[in-house]
Amino acid sequence: MTVQLFYASGASSMAPHIVLEESGLSYTANRVNLDRKIWAKGDYNKINPKSYVPTLILDDGTVLTECAVILEYLATRVDDHLIAPYQSPDYWQQRSWLNYIATELHENFISPFRHGNWLPNTAESKQLVYQRVYPRLKFVEAQFGTGKPWLTGDQFSLADPYLFVMTNWLRRLNFGFEGLPNLQAFDERMRQRPSVQRVLIQEGKPHSLTDK
Ligand SMILES: N[C@@H](CCC(=O)N[C@@H](CS)C(=O)NCC(=O)O)C(=O)O
Incomplete structure (x- = not known):
């Protein structure tokens, strides 16, 4: 295939x-x-x-x-190995994370002006996007507080590449990782993977x- x-x-x-x-x-x-x-x-x-x-x-x-x-x-x-068995408790946790990244992070990173310019590229739109994404990223940051290497635990899963797109955008927009040390460590861990x-x-x- x-x-x-x-x-x-x-x-x-x-x-x-x-x-x-x-x-x-x-x-x-x-x-x-x-x-x-x-x-x-x-x-x-x-x-x-x-x-x-x-x-x-x-x-x-x-x-x-x-x-x-x-x-x-x-x-x-x-x-x-990338997804928990269908309908297991871990599966539902992964589903929740995918939905959270899609609706709370991904959509809030996208420029309000969208087409042809999907990441914000003016000072005002960047500021607006940062105000929206920062508290949501802080929530993710706290999840890593327990010392887990990956978003859903000790095992790398399908949610991690999606979260990496968000940390990569933090870099691209020059927002930096202030107050987000666990997310910064995650971003660096992802960059060490040969696939990435x-x-x-x-x-x-x-x-x-x-x-x-
Ligand atoms: N709901 C879609 C959103 C996808 C999306 O926003 N894609 C952006 C890039 S990250 C895009 O292609 N934007 C093109 C445009 O708006 O012109 C999904 O979850 O896949």
């Missing part, structure tokens, strides 16, 4: 990209230009009319969207955040 991932450099699509690298599944990575909504073969909106990444196309042509769902799909395709290093090299430089 070969799946096709559609990604933009440094976007939330980096999370399934890391999971694909972790999983050993066969895949192709198709780069999307989000400013122009095009990819190597033309109009990206024909691939995903929601007009955002990530998109995953399965070998039977099924199109999957929504980062948390794509992550769960990929984790269930491989052996069970490969994806950072493959994806290359993200789009410019220069003030417009």
